[in-house]
Amino acid sequence: MDSNWMFIGDCNSSSNQYYSSVEHDICRKISIKEVNSATDNLNVSNFIGQGIAGKVYKGRLSNGQHVAIKHILNDGHMETFVREVTSLSPVKHPNLVALVGYCEGEDECFLVYELCHNGNLSEWLFGKDKTLTWIQRLQIAIDCARGLWFLHTYPDGCIVHRDIKPTNILICEDFHGKLSDFGLSKVLDMGLSYVSSEVRGTFGYVDPEYRNNRRVNSSSDVYSFGIVLLQIISGQRVINMDLTRPMSLDKKARFLTRGGNLVDFADAKLNGDYSVEAFEIVMKLALSCTGLKQERPGMEQIVGKLEDTLNISIKL
Structure with a gap:
């Protein structure tokens, strides 16, 4: 299907x-x-x-x-x-x-x-016969970050998507990305920092803090976006089920930052064709998105960082 x-x-x-x-x-x-x-x-x-x-x-x-x-x-x-x-x-x-x-x-x-003619991001990350270049991956990440920034700063109230994941990121003919599927979205009235709601979303992408306190706010989307960023650079599923002890993608990435070689996290499909400097920036940015809620960056800051990595990569 x-x-x-x-x-x-x-x-x-x-x-x-x-x-x-x-x-x-x-x-x-x-x-x-x-x-x-x-x-x-x-x-x-x-x-x-x-x-x-x-x-x-x-x-x-x-x-x-x-x-x-x-x-x-x-x-x-x-x-x-x-x-x-x-x-x-x-x-x-x-x-x-x-x-x-x-x-x-x-x-x-x-x-x-x-209609977005190139399907969804999941196909391109995990499909055997499809691949995205490093520049295409950065551009799609920037596009999605811009879409989320717009939603989170919407004049009539912050719109929280609540289901950011690769299958909900569609790809146009020119390989730009668009967010889709707003069936779970919540609109926060002006002046409210959160609304209480039943926990909805997709396993592996749901913010643990939202899961615990059931408070919907924009930081929940930032967490999910951070997980997607990790997938964009690694080409890996959100949970590695091949191991005796399954490890979530962000835990695996954090482990590598503690003395490991960060490029070991890179998608093999890239064949080493990427800026190591830009890769490390994106990886650390993604981990800041999945960190403690009060320390997570906003989408405006995320867009700026990703645009910097694109500029670094283009100059090579």
């Missing part, structure tokens, strides 16, 4: 009550006729992913735009639909996957997103 376009929603609420709350002027309303035409009536040949909220199909709208269309059935998953249409469709940034439009009916609805 291809998971390029997997969207996982926060789907605990009943459905019918939500239809009346959708504000129709927030983004483009697309007819069921156009959805069926774009996907050849949800033809299996256009199926590209499966999430909790429904199946996702690639398609092409009447204006020629290539899109990913998520099909949501009215069976308890409508919260995802309403959240994205009413709350997140106005949130636009070059490094966030855009919600193009929506379609709603009595027993089903659709969310229509821009």
Whole structure:
């Protein structure tokens, strides 16, 4: 199964009550006729992913735009639909996957997103027949950091993504990155430093402090981003299950910083074609992201550091 376009929603609420709350002027309303035409009536040949909220199909709208269309059935998953249409469709940034439009009916609805043709970061890091250069990895990391910086400083309130991981980082034709899947996101009202919430997210990427105190804030995203950074430079899974005693990726990286050779952490796919100076900066930056909450950098600082490493690498 291809998971390029997997969207996982926060789907605990009943459905019918939500239809009346959708504000129709927030983004483009697309007819069921156009959805069926774009996907050849949800033809299996256009199926590209499966999430909790429904199946996702690639398609092409009447204006020629290539899109990913998520099909949501009215069976308890409508919260995802309403959240994205009413709350997140106005949130636009070059490094966030855009919600193009929506379609709603009595027993089903659709969310229509821009299509990123190169799939997701997970495929490129862990796929045997795909590889990213050092520069491409840095650029994708910078793109995602910029997207998170935008979300965390959104004028109407900090938006916490809550599910940063490689499968939720999509890659465009020009190998720039975009954050996707806002089904678990939380918006912090102005003046609030956190909100209390049930622990949601993906194993291995969830901030331990959030897991313990259930307080959602931007530092939780910083932790998850730090784990992804470690994966970007190492090409390793978040947990190494091949060992007798499994070790998390950040613990393995920290162990190497205590007298080990940091380049031993580098992805073999890079074939040594990277700046050692830049590599060490990124590795230490990632570990600062996964450190104690009060010592973690903000996304603005992270963007600046990553841009510095890109400049160092380009000069070689």
